[in-house]
Amino acid sequence: MNxxxxxxxxxxxxxxxxxxxxxxxxxxxxxxxxTAGEKIFVNNYDFILLDLGLPDxxxxxxxxxxxxxxxxxxxxxxxxxxxxxxxxxxGLEQGAxxxxxxxxxLNELLARIHAxxxxxxxxxxxxxxxxxxxxxxxxxxxxxxxxRINLTKKEFEIFNYLxxxxxxxxxxxxxxxxxxxxxxEINSDSNFVDVHVKNLRKKLSQFTPxxxxxxxRSIGYRVNI
Amino acid sequence: MKLQVKLxxxxxxxxxxxxxFTGLLIxxxxxxxxxxxxxxxxxxxxxxxxxxxxxxxITQILNQQQSFTDYNILKEEYIFLKPILYRSSRQTEESFxxxxxxxxxxxxxxxILTYKFNFNNRSYLLEIGDTMDAVIQLKQTIKEFTLLMLxxxxxxxxxxxxxxxxxxxxxxxxxxxxxxxxVNDPMNFDYKKVTTTTQDFELLDSSISTLMxxxxxxxxxxxxxxxxxxxxxxxxxxIISSRLENVLLQEKLTEDSENKIFASLKxxxxxxxxxxxxxxxxxxxxxxxxxxxxxxxxxxxxxxxxELEDRLxxxxxxxxxxxxxxxxxxxxxxxxxxxxxxxxxxxxxxxTKGGSIVIADALYSEQYILExxxxxxxxxxxxxxLAFNRFEKLNxxxxxxxxxxxxxxxxxxxxxxxxxxxxxxxxxGTTVKLIFSKESI
Numbered sequence: 001m002n003x004x005x006x007x008x009x010x011x012x013x014x015x016x017x018x019x020x021x022x023x024x025x026x027x028x029x030x031x032x033x034x035t036a037g038e039k040i041f042v043n044n045y046d047f048i049l050l051d052l053g054l055p056d057x058x059x060x061x062x063x064x065x066x067x068x069x070x071x072x073x074x075x076x077x078x079x080x081x082x083x084x085x086x087x088x089x090x091g092l093e094q095g096a097x098x099x100x101x102x103x104x105x106l107n108e109l110l111a112r113i114h115a116x117x118x119x120x121x122x123x124x125x126x127x128x129x130x131x132x133x134x135x136x137x138x139x140x141x142x143x144x145x146x147x148r149i150n151l152t153k154k155e156f157e158i159f160n161y162l163x164x165x166x167x168x169x170x171x172x173x174x175x176x177x178x179x180x181x182x183x184x185e186i187n188s189d190s191n192f193v194d195v196h197v198k199n200l201r202k203k204l205s206q207f208t209p210x211x212x213x214x215x216x217r218s219i220g221y222r223v224n225i
Numbered sequence: 226m227k228l229q230v231k232l233x234x235x236x237x238x239x240x241x242x243x244x245x246f247t248g249l250l251i252x253x254x255x256x257x258x259x260x261x262x263x264x265x266x267x268x269x270x271x272x273x274x275x276x277x278x279x280x281x282x283i284t285q286i287l288n289q290q291q292s293f294t295d296y297n298i299l300k301e302e303y304i305f306l307k308p309i310l311y312r313s314s315r316q317t318e319e320s321f322x323x324x325x326x327x328x329x330x331x332x333x334x335x336x337i338l339t340y341k342f343n344f345n346n347r348s349y350l351l352e353i354g355d356t357m358d359a360v361i362q363l364k365q366t367i368k369e370f371t372l373l374m375l376x377x378x379x380x381x382x383x384x385x386x387x388x389x390x391x392x393x394x395x396x397x398x399x400x401x402x403x404x405x406x407x408v409n410d411p412m413n414f415d416y417k418k419v420t421t422t423t424q425d426f427e428l429l430d431s432s433i434s435t436l437m438x439x440x441x442x443x444x445x446x447x448x449x450x451x452x453x454x455x456x457x458x459x460x461x462x463x464i465i466s467s468r469l470e471n472v473l474l475q476e477k478l479t480e481d482s483e484n485k486i487f488a489s490l491k492x493x494x495x496x497x498x499x500x501x502x503x504x505x506x507x508x509x510x511x512x513x514x515x516x517x518x519x520x521x522x523x524x525x526x527x528x529x530x531x532e533l534e535d536r537l538x539x540x541x542x543x544x545x546x547x548x549x550x551x552x553x554x555x556x557x558x559x560x561x562x563x564x565x566x567x568x569x570x571x572x573x574x575x576x577t578k579g580g581s582i583v584i585a586d587a588l589y590s591e592q593y594i595l596e597x598x599x600x601x602x603x604x605x606x607x608x609x610x611l612a613f614n615r616f617e618k619l620n621x622x623x624x625x626x627x628x629x630x631x632x633x634x635x636x637x638x639x640x641x642x643x644x645x646x647x648x649x650x651x652x653x654g655t656t657v658k659l660i661f662s663k664e665s666i
Contacts, residue, residue, distance in 0.1 A: 009460055015467035022474055081459040103463035103497055106470045154535065169473065171487050173494045180532065195539045219487040 001046040033057035171220040233386035248371035267338040305352040396421030411441040502629040518558040572599035
């Protein structure tokens with residue numbers, strides 16, 4: 001899948017590049033509205049990561065231009081430090097697929113990209129197998145073989161996110177942010193998420209030992225598969 | 226006492242003093258003048274009498290003396306002559322007295338000239354009296370007139386003064402009301418000039434406006450500064466955090482470096498939280514949120530509850546919602562959500578294990594009150610005062626607190642004109658009251 005990163009901050013663009021390349025994406029860069037416009041006009045992208053505050057104009061105009069092109073199915077994720085509620089609403093209204101406020105975690109970006117991919121292209125099956133468990137993303141359910149495991153909404157989110165970012169340590173903060181969004185940015189307790197993970201693991205281990213669900217001491221969690 | 230009343234009273238009192246003074250002066254001088262006048266007349270009379278005095282006349286007068294005889298019908302004057310013990314060495318002596326005399330059954334106050342003299346080897350005492358009644362009457366009339374004048378003038382000037390000072394001071398009171406009392410935020414200051422022809426008030430008005438403009442400018446500058454700084458800081462944080470995440474992908478990292486990088490990410494996250502909180506406050510204070518949502522408090526509390534359910538469970542806190550009114554108002558849904566989230570989250574955070582949280586409400590004709598009570602560690606009065614300040618951490622051992630939660634609460638309540646009231650007893654618990662006044666919304 002090819003991704004266009006429209007971002008004038010070179011440092012950030014390079015980090016996203018590195019991370020996404022590692023995940024197997026093909027990356028192109030545009031640092032101004034002008035070059036981005038040209039690239040969008042010429043190529044189809046699976047994803048356009050769009051910064052709103054570009055040196056020569058507003059990213060919203062690029063979004064508008066893209067939506068005026070025919071037969072385009074490029075998914076757009078807006079990345080911005082503006083973070084105003086209005087921006088978020090306006091971006092989604094104008095056809096952006098998602099919106100991430102800076103600073104964001106690259107894991108979170110990846111999770112959003114996966115979610116959009118599934119929603120948009122229906123390329124992957126809605127089911128992910130984890131050992132003997134199956135996660136159904138559409139129905140938001142988890143099954144062990146044929147038996148349904150009763151997970152709360154948050155436990156499902158946590159499990160899903162960890163599986164999506166498999167073999168990678170996910171910090172508590174990252175996990176908290178993913179599950180609760182920005183609400184907890186104030187006075188967040190770092191062990192906030194531990195209760196849920198504990199319950200989740202208890203529910204899973206009723207069926208089979210889950211030693212692949214690892215707690216990384218003082219940092220967070222990792223699902224090794 | 227109001228300035229207007231003071232001025233009117235002062236004017237009245239000075240007028241009172243002037244009238245009393247003039248009245249007294251008139252009375253006093255009138256008495257003197259008439260007294261002198263009468264004594265002069267009495268002297269003249271005596272002199273005339275003495276000039277034409279003869280034995281015959283004395284006899285005539287003495288004969289008439291059986292009763293006091295008047296010279297005139299009005300009994301204003303009388304003459305009285307009486308022989309007294311003869312002394313050849315007697316000097317003529319004359320004196321004035323005021324006394325009451327009865328002449329033909331009528332008693333009056335007279336000013337009397339008493340004159341003792343020798344005539345033809347006899348001594349006589351002559352009394353010539355002139356009634357004082359006229360004078361006393363005049364005095365009485367003047368007294369009454371003065372009093373009446375005093376009263377009329379006083380009431381008239383008091384009313385006029387009140388009306389005039391009211392007219393005069395109206396701009397002043399307008400300035401006080403519009404520019405001082407009703408201003409609780411320099412951003413909402415009314416710069417429109419108060420119409421007045423009084424120079425001093427113009428000066429006062431413009432001085433207050435200038436001062437307020439300076440304060441407002443500083444306010445705006447501060448807010449812009451916070452917004453800009455916060456905004457500019459977010460991009461570098463974003464870069465560093467992405468870079469650290471990428472470093473974590475490297476497989477040859479030692480556990481120690483991994484831990485350090487996660488710790489750094491945590492610190493960055495903390496920085497981000499502080500900046501986002503400051504940005505939120507600054508946006509609320511800059512009125513960058515709209516108030517177009519119809520807020521259903523019950524609904525929002527249910528949402529917050531579902532978000533915090535697990536924490537409540539974890540701490541074994543009993544949460545009971547006894548809200549009995551469906552109160553709706555116009556506001557910003559996400560801000561009210563943040564407000565209630567922060568308050569209930571605090572109620573959990575500072576609660577004891579197995580404690581309780583009660584949400585209650587009350588509806589009055591003028592206001593609606595929402596109460597959040599907990600059985601937590603509580604605060605003393607000093608802590609309550611500090612609680613709303615930015616970066617004020619009451620519990621210094623609380624590592625994850627940035628001291629911005631209640632500052633956010635404060636800005637959101639101010640934005641929605643909600644009054645907030647904290648009652649707390651140390652080690653007993655805290656009750657936060659949100660008072661929604663119906664007028665302001």
